[in-house]
Amino acid sequence: MRRGPLLLTFLSGAAIAALFFIPHYRAQAANSMLLEWTLVVYAFALILGSISLWNSHARKVRNRAEGWGFSVVTLVSLLAITALGVWKGVGEGTPVDWIYNTVNSPLASTMFALLAFVIASAAFRAFRARSVEATLLLVTAIVMMIGRVSIGELISHRLPGITEWLLDVPNLAAKRAIAIGVGLGAVSTALKIILGIERSYLGRS
């Protein structure tokens, strides 16, 4: 039986939910303290994460799995950054800061820049007029794209207004309907976990 974790989940979940309704300064101080505790848990979990990362890549290198060279780069980088961080610190002007700005940030920006191309290819696939709904999507997308650029107003002065209406009425109505469902679903999931109905996260159903 796992009564301990279930009881702990119930007590902490109920306490955090109750603190939402209690504005008393002592209750809010307790709330802040509980949130700080999560940082301590996170710090310990980060050690487990690093061990997992090391084991995962070390296994690939040992087995000479496909792409094992990348794993060597990961392991060397992990060791180097950790050593530099401990030795020289992580503040502004330190080697870690320099590596972050000159290696990490440009690499992340490059990955992010790929988004423009994948949006184009995804749009190409999605906008094929295979059904009534897909055709509706295609027409709406064309109106939206033309209406949001300067040439749209040249074609028809009503186009920008139509795009605004599309965004503010049908689009917003659908978004809010989904948002209400998400909100209720979140409350439902939270209650299921607090009341112990949902236990699969503990490895039990």
Next chain:
Amino acid sequence: MVRSGFVTPELDTRWFDPARLNVLIGILLFTAFLVVNIFRARAKGTLYVRPIAGLKALDEAIGRATEMGRPVLYVPGLSDMSEVGTFAAITICARLAYRVAEMGCDIDVPCYDPVVMTVLDGAVREAYSKAGKPDAFRPGCVHYVSAQQMAYVAAVNGFMLRELPAANIYMGSFYAESLLLAETGARTGAIQIAGTDKVTQLPFFVCACDYTLLGEELFAASAYLGREPIQLATVIAQDWAKALAAAAIVGALVLSALGHPALQTWLKVA
């Protein structure tokens, strides 16, 4: 009170915020719906929940992966344990891992958050035990990747292109990386099923995936996969609450139009 030129703010000594009474009533009503439906489920033994195509396709996806001898990739989103979407992703992963273990397939779960990784590792390990195949659990199948968004995307995309998983399942909270992941997965020819509570990312998943769970379907997924009456009762309670919310919105709208905005004002969350 003025002391040394600084103004000390008044300390709040109230034990209840009346501005949040509406939220409390909403939660109590929801809990009542839940209790009523749990009793109904116990009495009837089963409850009807409409089929969700994306969840029905999960078995198909695992079967395809088993036949092809390729792994199933499960991406649990890029949020921490403070997001309810992450909890939903964990519960779905546990159910999915059980089916994967039953069918003798392999699963790979790259994680963005170390706490989520620890919880998922335990859940997947237990799912294999529950399926009667504890030895089939591969240590390291749930692994940490990076807490940086684009580094995570690069690693997962690399895995997709090298290992060519037969099925890619994206469940949880996603941000700008959603389309980068799903589009790469689509190019590898994998069957893709996504579910997220982030409304802004839904269109990207709809475009690039074969099946998408829209918002609340993500939270209903665990109950749907488990098929246990009490779990299904929570989904029906959710539907009742949705009907009540719709009635309240329509009521507030009509009353406001008639010049009585009291209900509309009361429904606003402080």
